[in-house]
Amino acid sequence: MATVAFCSSLVLPLSDNTPQPRHHRLQTRRSNSSAPSPSLSRCHIPGKIRTCHSVNNVSAKARPRPRIICQATDRQQSKESSDIEFGVTVGQDRLLKVPTSNIRNFCIIAHIDHGKSTLADKLLQMTGTVQRREMKEQFLDNMDLERERGITIKLQAARMRFIYENKPYCLNLIDTPGHVDFSYEVSRSLAACEGALLVVDASQGVEAQTLANVYLALENNLEIIPVLNKIDLPGAEPSRVSQEIEEVVGLDCSNAIHCSAKEGIGISEILSAIVQRIPPPLDTAERPLRALIFDSYYDAYRGVIVYFRVIDGTIKKGDRIVFMASDKDYFADEIGVLSPSQLQADELYAGEVGYLSASIRSVADARVGDTITHYSRRAEQSLPGYKQATPMVFCGLFPVDADQFPELRDALEKLQLNDAALEFEAESSSAMGFGFRCGFLGLLHMEIVQERLEREYNLTLITTAPSVVYRVNCINGDTVECSNPSVLPEAGKRRSIEEPFVKIEMLTPKDYIGPLMELAQSRRGEFKEMKFITENRASITYILPLAEMVGDFFDQLKSRSKGYASMDYSFVGYNESDLIKLDILINGDIVDPLATIVHKEKAYTVGRALTQKLKELIPRQLFKVPIQASIGAKVIASEALSAMRKDVLAKCYGGDITRKKKLLKKQAEGKKRMKAIGKVDVPQEAFMAVLKLEKEVL
Numbered sequence: 001m002a003t004v005a006f007c008s009s010l011v012l013p014l015s016d017n018t019p020q021p022r023h024h025r026l027q028t029r030r031s032n033s034s035a036p037s038p039s040l041s042r043c044h045i046p047g048k049i050r051t052c053h054s055v056n057n058v059s060a061k062a063r064p065r066p067r068i069i070c071q072a073t074d075r076q077q078s079k080e081s082s083d084i085e086f087g088v089t090v091g092q093d094r095l096l097k098v099p100t101s102n103i104r105n106f107c108i109i110a111h112i113d114h115g116k117s118t119l120a121d122k123l124l125q126m127t128g129t130v131q132r133r134e135m136k137e138q139f140l141d142n143m144d145l146e147r148e149r150g151i152t153i154k155l156q157a158a159r160m161r162f163i164y165e166n167k168p169y170c171l172n173l174i175d176t177p178g179h180v181d182f183s184y185e186v187s188r189s190l191a192a193c194e195g196a197l198l199v200v201d202a203s204q205g206v207e208a209q210t211l212a213n214v215y216l217a218l219e220n221n222l223e224i225i226p227v228l229n230k231i232d233l234p235g236a237e238p239s240r241v242s243q244e245i246e247e248v249v250g251l252d253c254s255n256a257i258h259c260s261a262k263e264g265i266g267i268s269e270i271l272s273a274i275v276q277r278i279p280p281p282l283d284t285a286e287r288p289l290r291a292l293i294f295d296s297y298y299d300a301y302r303g304v305i306v307y308f309r310v311i312d313g314t315i316k317k318g319d320r321i322v323f324m325a326s327d328k329d330y331f332a333d334e335i336g337v338l339s340p341s342q343l344q345a346d347e348l349y350a351g352e353v354g355y356l357s358a359s360i361r362s363v364a365d366a367r368v369g370d371t372i373t374h375y376s377r378r379a380e381q382s383l384p385g386y387k388q389a390t391p392m393v394f395c396g397l398f399p400v401d402a403d404q405f406p407e408l409r410d411a412l413e414k415l416q417l418n419d420a421a422l423e424f425e426a427e428s429s430s431a432m433g434f435g436f437r438c439g440f441l442g443l444l445h446m447e448i449v450q451e452r453l454e455r456e457y458n459l460t461l462i463t464t465a466p467s468v469v470y471r472v473n474c475i476n477g478d479t480v481e482c483s484n485p486s487v488l489p490e491a492g493k494r495r496s497i498e499e500p501f502v503k504i505e506m507l508t509p510k511d512y513i514g515p516l517m518e519l520a521q522s523r524r525g526e527f528k529e530m531k532f533i534t535e536n537r538a539s540i541t542y543i544l545p546l547a548e549m550v551g552d553f554f555d556q557l558k559s560r561s562k563g564y565a566s567m568d569y570s571f572v573g574y575n576e577s578d579l580i581k582l583d584i585l586i587n588g589d590i591v592d593p594l595a596t597i598v599h600k601e602k603a604y605t606v607g608r609a610l611t612q613k614l615k616e617l618i619p620r621q622l623f624k625v626p627i628q629a630s631i632g633a634k635v636i637a638s639e640a641l642s643a644m645r646k647d648v649l650a651k652c653y654g655g656d657i658t659r660k661k662k663l664l665k666k667q668a669e670g671k672k673r674m675k676a677i678g679k680v681d682v683p684q685e686a687f688m689a690v691l692k693l694e695k696e697v698l
């Protein structure tokens, strides 16, 4: 039987006759009672909160550098040793380099809510990487928003120490985000690993993102360990789910691990399986440096902190490095490992995972997926798979209080330092004043940015309906990219409009196939295929315009399937569509922010819904106000806001009919004059309500 031991205070299932492992006990000066004890505290980074290692809140620059001394001991790993890393060379006290054969790099892939973060927490706890008192739920989910919503937005990494058959192993865990908006980050973190734990909720089974992530893992040649989580739930059916995984994914589940991340069941089996089944990295320390960036964030004191996996070569503190895609070079001021707090090191070798800081001013210089190499001994080729994250969804953000415009710019600039995928440019509109047109990876990304702007920067914002980037082919041969309907080239100048399409795969119990197909069909979906992956569950594939998805598609999918269906989508390309610009006119004037680009077939429905809503929302004026929706000069829907009138006949007791007619005529002329010169004030609430409606009906 394999001998398994955990760090620190955990129970050690060592048999009595098993010799106690002889390994290195590592001490730091910080463990002296006089020195401040390390604590995990939050860096005060405007725009983003990350956990970073600091000692009693001493800033990163000022804090004393930990020195690590290596001592052999017979004792089991102690509290101090769990704070310290083995295999890291620090200062003059050189520690043994971890043999590459003792390193395992892995990640956890799963559908949203199947328990990745909970399992990651348990692994950290069981290996003593994080002490129980430091543990808070979802340790790796650092951002407040992540914790509140229970989703992982940005990935994080942690290095764990695990003793298996008396040998110390270094397990590097890279946590991955579960949402489709961030699938590029998932693919990069997978590329940094040799293996993956495939976590599937035993009470639910395979979901759309389980499949998407497994395919990504297989593309990256990862060794996959199936883990059936939540077996503590009464509804858990691990054997059915195992069978489902075998049938759908084609993965052998005879040695799948049954676990409950919440209750801590099966965690030791998982740790042993990581060592046994995941191959160690290749020892390519002699080659020129190539390190893959899988995450980066902005730290107010040290600039951008880059998380990377050394694929080839070694990297030393002070090395002059180059980011191959951005071609920017820097000196690595600090390198280290993530345990999961940052711990400085002098050198990291092929196979290891770590961080570096090099006074980099913006995350755009060190993007996820880029390759780090040495300035003097440059690698010939960068690592494959680098892709610049391109925003797919756009919307306008306007401050409710016009005075907050400079603050909004400031906040966006700060967020952008941390989020290379966020784009923005200034925009002005007659109705909304000054604001920004912003680009996001997807809807969740958009919501997160909006929420952070409001929450962390105290801004109150109006958001326009999300739109996608259209490609307009002009008659003169130009192609214009346009995400803002109000700047769409005029109808006479356009030859055609192309829009982005996505392939969506919906996984659903068979009872909901009908409603989901109806949903996709109503969103201009083109049916591709339907497969029964098990007797009771089907996978339905459609190609549909991204614009139809950015609204409430996901909510509809969930509500029509009572929450049982899941989906995944990927961008397939641009195609020509019969699109038109729908203008809204109030009292004959076009209101720019309310313009939308819609498919011709939907123009009438959208036009009618918008005019009706506006009629409800705009207060009545002293004159009659027409509210119209038009395509070019052609009005396709119209409503009229009746005028507020004074009863001019009130004082006309009895009286002659001609007298009454004269009074009414005079009133009508007055109204006509007023209408010609009158200005309709559309209240802000009306804009907000209409924009919300646009999100629903488009």
Ligand SMILES: Nc1nc2c(ncn2[C@@H]2O[C@H](COP(=O)(O)OP(=O)(O)OP(=O)(O)O)[C@@H](O)[C@H]2O)c(=O)[nH]1
Pocket: 110, 111, 112, 113, 114, 115, 116, 117, 118, 119, 138, 150, 151, 152, 153, 177, 178, 179, 229, 230, 231, 232, 233, 259, 260, 261, 262, 263
């Ligand atoms: N009963 C039970 N609940 C669990 C178990 N593991 C996780 N959960 C619960 O499942 C929910 C989702 O868990 P998370 O760990 O946040 O899931 P996740 O996969 O990390 O989700 P994302 O970060 O959004 O991708 C939480 O409410 C957990 O408490 C388990 O073994 N048993």
